[in-house]
Amino acid sequence: MVLSWGVLLPLGILVARFLKITLKQDWPNELDNKFWWLWHLRLQISGSVMMLIGLLLILNKPDPSTDDFIHWYLGWAVSLMGVAQIISGWMRGTKGGPTDVAEDGSMHGDHYEMTTYRKVFEYYHKFVGYSVLLLSAAAILTGMWRSNAPVWMWIGLLGWWMMLIIVFAYCQSKQMAVDTYQAIWGSNKEHPGNAMKPIGFGIRRRPENHQKKI
Numbered sequence: 001m002v003l004s005w006g007v008l009l010p011l012g013i014l015v016a017r018f019l020k021i022t023l024k025q026d027w028p029n030e031l032d033n034k035f036w037w038l039w040h041l042r043l044q045i046s047g048s049v050m051m052l053i054g055l056l057l058i059l060n061k062p063d064p065s066t067d068d069f070i071h072w073y074l075g076w077a078v079s080l081m082g083v084a085q086i087i088s089g090w091m092r093g094t095k096g097g098p099t100d101v102a103e104d105g106s107m108h109g110d111h112y113e114m115t116t117y118r119k120v121f122e123y124y125h126k127f128v129g130y131s132v133l134l135l136s137a138a139a140i141l142t143g144m145w146r147s148n149a150p151v152w153m154w155i156g157l158l159g160w161w162m163m164l165i166i167v168f169a170y171c172q173s174k175q176m177a178v179d180t181y182q183a184i185w186g187s188n189k190e191h192p193g194n195a196m197k198p199i200g201f202g203i204r205r206r207p208e209n210h211q212k213k214i
């Protein structure tokens with residue numbers, strides 16, 4: 001559970017938030033860089049598999065009685081919301097746009113047109129994604145407390161979380177949380193989604209005349 005919710009899943013969220021445009025990418029001449037997508041998928045799927053292994057282990061323990069109800073509720077809430085997160089990712093709808101043109105030449109797609117379906121996905125996936133991340137920190141802490149975890153584990157984990165928070169704050173201050181829509185299709189106003197405001201806190205839109213800093 002520590003490897004899953006303490007390490008792999010938070011890293012997957014950082015990649016999805018801050019590496020939609022990578023450091024060496026010449027945006028907007030190079031668009032739709034799949035780096036964040038591949039690594040979000042890899043990290044979230046391997047993190048979820050680790051979570052399910054953790055669940056199987058705990059459910060198969062010899063004495064099934066639970067004497068820590070706070071951890072029990074937190075643990076089940078995080079596990080169920082984690083599974084729902086994977087399902088919501090899977091149900092994100094179609095893409096469309098100039099990078100995904102259908103055989104008849106149409107560019108229809110939930111993401112390209114920012115349909116209500118896509119908007120609901122983005123609000124849900126982001127809001128629940130960050131909420132479950134916070135709940136998982138409480139689940140890890142109560143789990144470690146319940147199991148009398150050794151001191152090195154408390155220090156190591158708190159140090160690691162501190163590092164993640166610093167990396168988050170640094171990337172946010174460097175304006176690396178770019179809107180997915182722009183990262184994929186650029187900032188040209190001819191793309192329908194560029195007319196609406198981006199979904200999520202602290203997400204940035206680059207101006208149409210954006211120049212790469214040298």
Ligand code: HEM
Nearest residue numbers: 001005065066067068075076078079136139140143144147
């Ligand atoms: C986000 C992280 C975690 C999740 C999602 C989680 C999930 C769960 C769940 C669902 C249960 C209840 C199983 C049942 O129905 O009997 C449980 C129990 C337990 N968990 Fe966790 N857990 C997490 C982190 C941890 C950690 C970090 C530890 C220890 C280092 C831990 C140790 C335990 C123990 C010892 C129990 C059995 C409790 C008892 O018998 O009273 N958990 N966990």
Ligand code: HEM
Nearest residue numbers: 009013016017044082085086089090122125126129130180
């Ligand atoms: C436990 C698993 C997962 C968690 C906790 C999670 C969490 C998150 C979070 C918090 C974000 C928002 C990052 C930001 O601030 O921009 C995000 C973005 C995203 N995730 Fe996941 N995710 C999970 C699994 C998946 C899966 C399996 C898929 C696809 C099959 C997926 C697809 C996406 C997409 C498309 C975005 C970008 C949304 C946008 O910016 O428009 N996620 N994820």
